[in-house]
Amino acid sequence: MTELIQPIFQTAAWVAIHAFVPAFIVMNAVLIAGAFLTYVERKVIGHIQLRPGPNRVGPLGLLQPLADGIKLLTKEDIIPAQADRFVFVIAPFFSLVPVIMAYAVIPWGEPTTIMGLLPWLRAFDGWGYIPPAWNPFPLVPEKATLVVSNLNIGVLYILAMSGLSAYGIILAGWGSNSKYALLGGLRSAAQVISYEIAMGLAIVGTLMLAGSLSLVDIVRAQESSFWYILAQPLGFLIFFISGIAETNRAPFDLPEAESEIVAGFHTEYSGMRFAFFFMAEYGAMVIISAMASILYLGGWLPLQLPIPSSVPAIGSALAGADGAVRAVNGALMAIPPIVWMLSKIGFFLFVYIWLRATFPRLRYDQLMHLGWKVMLPLGLANIFVTGLVILVKG
Amino acid sequence: MVNLDQAFFLYFAAMIVVFSIVTITRKNPVYAVMALLVVFFHVAGLYVLLNAEFIAALQVVVYAGAILVLYLFVLMLLSVPREALGAAVHRRWPVYALVGGAAAVEIALLLARSKFAQRPGPYPPDVVREVGSTQAIGTVLFTEFLYPFEVISLVLLVAMIGAIVLTKKWTPAQGGEEGR
Numbered sequence: 001m002t003e004l005i006q007p008i009f010q011t012a013a014w015v016a017i018h019a020f021v022p023a024f025i026v027m028n029a030v031l032i033a034g035a036f037l038t039y040v041e042r043k044v045i046g047h048i049q050l051r052p053g054p055n056r057v058g059p060l061g062l063l064q065p066l067a068d069g070i071k072l073l074t075k076e077d078i079i080p081a082q083a084d085r086f087v088f089v090i091a092p093f094f095s096l097v098p099v100i101m102a103y104a105v106i107p108w109g110e111p112t113t114i115m116g117l118l119p120w121l122r123a124f125d126g127w128g129y130i131p132p133a134w135n136p137f138p139l140v141p142e143k144a145t146l147v148v149s150n151l152n153i154g155v156l157y158i159l160a161m162s163g164l165s166a167y168g169i170i171l172a173g174w175g176s177n178s179k180y181a182l183l184g185g186l187r188s189a190a191q192v193i194s195y196e197i198a199m200g201l202a203i204v205g206t207l208m209l210a211g212s213l214s215l216v217d218i219v220r221a222q223e224s225s226f227w228y229i230l231a232q233p234l235g236f237l238i239f240f241i242s243g244i245a246e247t248n249r250a251p252f253d254l255p256e257a258e259s260e261i262v263a264g265f266h267t268e269y270s271g272m273r274f275a276f277f278f279m280a281e282y283g284a285m286v287i288i289s290a291m292a293s294i295l296y297l298g299g300w301l302p303l304q305l306p307i308p309s310s311v312p313a314i315g316s317a318l319a320g321a322d323g324a325v326r327a328v329n330g331a332l333m334a335i336p337p338i339v340w341m342l343s344k345i346g347f348f349l350f351v352y353i354w355l356r357a358t359f360p361r362l363r364y365d366q367l368m369h370l371g372w373k374v375m376l377p378l379g380l381a382n383i384f385v386t387g388l389v390i391l392v393k394g
Numbered sequence: 395m396v397n398l399d400q401a402f403f404l405y406f407a408a409m410i411v412v413f414s415i416v417t418i419t420r421k422n423p424v425y426a427v428m429a430l431l432v433v434f435f436h437v438a439g440l441y442v443l444l445n446a447e448f449i450a451a452l453q454v455v456v457y458a459g460a461i462l463v464l465y466l467f468v469l470m471l472l473s474v475p476r477e478a479l480g481a482a483v484h485r486r487w488p489v490y491a492l493v494g495g496a497a498a499v500e501i502a503l504l505l506a507r508s509k510f511a512q513r514p515g516p517y518p519p520d521v522v523r524e525v526g527s528t529q530a531i532g533t534v535l536f537t538e539f540l541y542p543f544e545v546i547s548l549v550l551l552v553a554m555i556g557a558i559v560l561t562k563k564w565t566p567a568q569g570g571e572e573g574r
Contacts, residue, residue: 084424086425087424087425087428090428151447152447152528153447153448153450153451153527153528156448156451156452156455157451159451159455159459160451160454160455160458160459163454163455163458163459163460163463164454164458164459166459166463167431167463167466170463170466170467170470171424171428171466173470174424174466174470182470185470186467186470186471189463189466189467190467192463193460193463193464196459196460213448213528
């Protein structure tokens with residue numbers, strides 16, 4: 001009996017340790033971060049508009065997301081009488097699940113032992129109480145890779161998942177059986193399809209430089225050369241603007257334009273189902289920010305200044321500064337990779353919120369014009385020029 | 395005793411069959427589209443089992459992420475009235491059954507007797523595993539199948555021009571007939 005069950009136990013333990021635990025950690029980190037992003041957004045917009053923002057619950061209002069969560073959980077769950085029940089109920093899941101799935105391929109940093117925790121776990125034998133045959137701890141890896149799954153098609157996988165985000169919104173719009181919701185759903189479908197193309201084209205430039213679709217390999221390629229924002233400034237702009245449109249954020253938030261169509265696709269939703277749409281939106285924002293960091297700002301790599309004497313143009317003038325620059329680089333190197341990654345993501349999230357507080361919403365025809373007549377040709381031109389440069393430089 | 399690969403294959407295959415049937419038996423087209431989405435996902439799963447991750451991703455990007463969204467878009471605009479959804483079985487079902495059955499037999503015969511079933515291409519699974527499915531497809535597509543590839547892009551161009559001609563409203567100012 002033991003011989004039969006033991007291999008199954010080992011397989012199950014392996015799957016749990018290598019797949020379930022990382023996925024569980026990332027998923028919960030994302031959901032909690034998403035909740036706090038609502039707080040950050042209200043706080044930042046508050047300060048931009050010269051008001052304090054949430055400041056009642058906890059110190060500086062830091063417990064506001066918790067209070068909001070409790071409120072949403074305990075609110076009455078209303079399903080409109082004329083709605084298509086099944087579609088109405090399932091739409092929020094269609095919205096949130098692809099977003100969470102996309103996190104599987106995001107690399108957060110260098111492989112790490114988590115300050116010696118993993119080797120300790122590997123050697124752990126339950127103080128002698130766990131029989132060796134049933135001990136799952138030796139299956140713990142020596143180093144955690146900080147990516148749930150390093151797919152060799154990571155970029156395409158993320159594009160696929162972000163393309164699916166349209167379903168939740170369309171189904172919510174249709175299932176609610178409400179004019180506002182339907183209009184919001186239709187707008188969203190048109191918007192996501194339009195900007196997905198520009199986003200894909202913008203990424204191609206980076207992929208040509210890196211020669212890989214794996215997000216880990218793209219960061220490694222930047223380690224041995226330079227951050228790709230230097231070579232792909234146009235691609236970066238197209239990617240980030242399309243990303244904002246893809247996540248339905250201001251100034252591209254037509255699907256939920258409150259002055260025209262109330263709350264768009266989620267007009268009829270309340271309580272936790274409404275919260276699902278919100279979490280999906282914030283989760284998608286983090287995904288786009290993480291992608292922008294990985295594709296253009298070197299992911300978890302620390303910022304390194306060029307040594308002046310190695311730059312031909314200014315070499316002789318600033319040769320004395322070499323030592324200072326080396327010292328700065330050393331200090332920047334000392335910051336852990338995951339801190340770099342998270343601060344880059346944080347920077348882009350701030351830009352997201354900043355844009356929302358600054359720009360007026362586009363009109364529908366302006367949105368389509370920008371997507372099809374500006375972003376798309378520029379994306380194609382970017383690929384063409386990148387190809388030419390690669391061809392010339394060999 | 396089945397191994398893990400076979401277990402996954404059986405799962406994907408069973409889900410594809412079940413949800414294909416669900417797709418064609420739903421009266422409400424939105425439900426049919428949702429069932430079709432499940433089918434597409436499981437077809438992508440089959441591709442992953444064949445070490446064709448690239449095709450799997452494209453399957454989801456193109457079919458699930460773009461084409462099916464467009465279907466849904468159109469269905470929502472049409473908003474099928476409930477009474478027009480019709481009977482459970484189309485009145486001409488024997489004709490369709492015959493055509494479908496003939497096609498199924500033909501496919502089965504082709505698969506059973508075809509040379510393709512035995513001939514290994516330049517990229518058998520172990521080579522694909524080595525160079526990666528993306529590179530394998532790229533190489534084959536732009537060398538061996540370059541002309542078919544170009545012909546397909548021409549066909550797509552014709553379709554695009556056709557769509558523009560059909561939907562564009564010509565106004566007298568643009569030198570065309572009004573309201574064509």
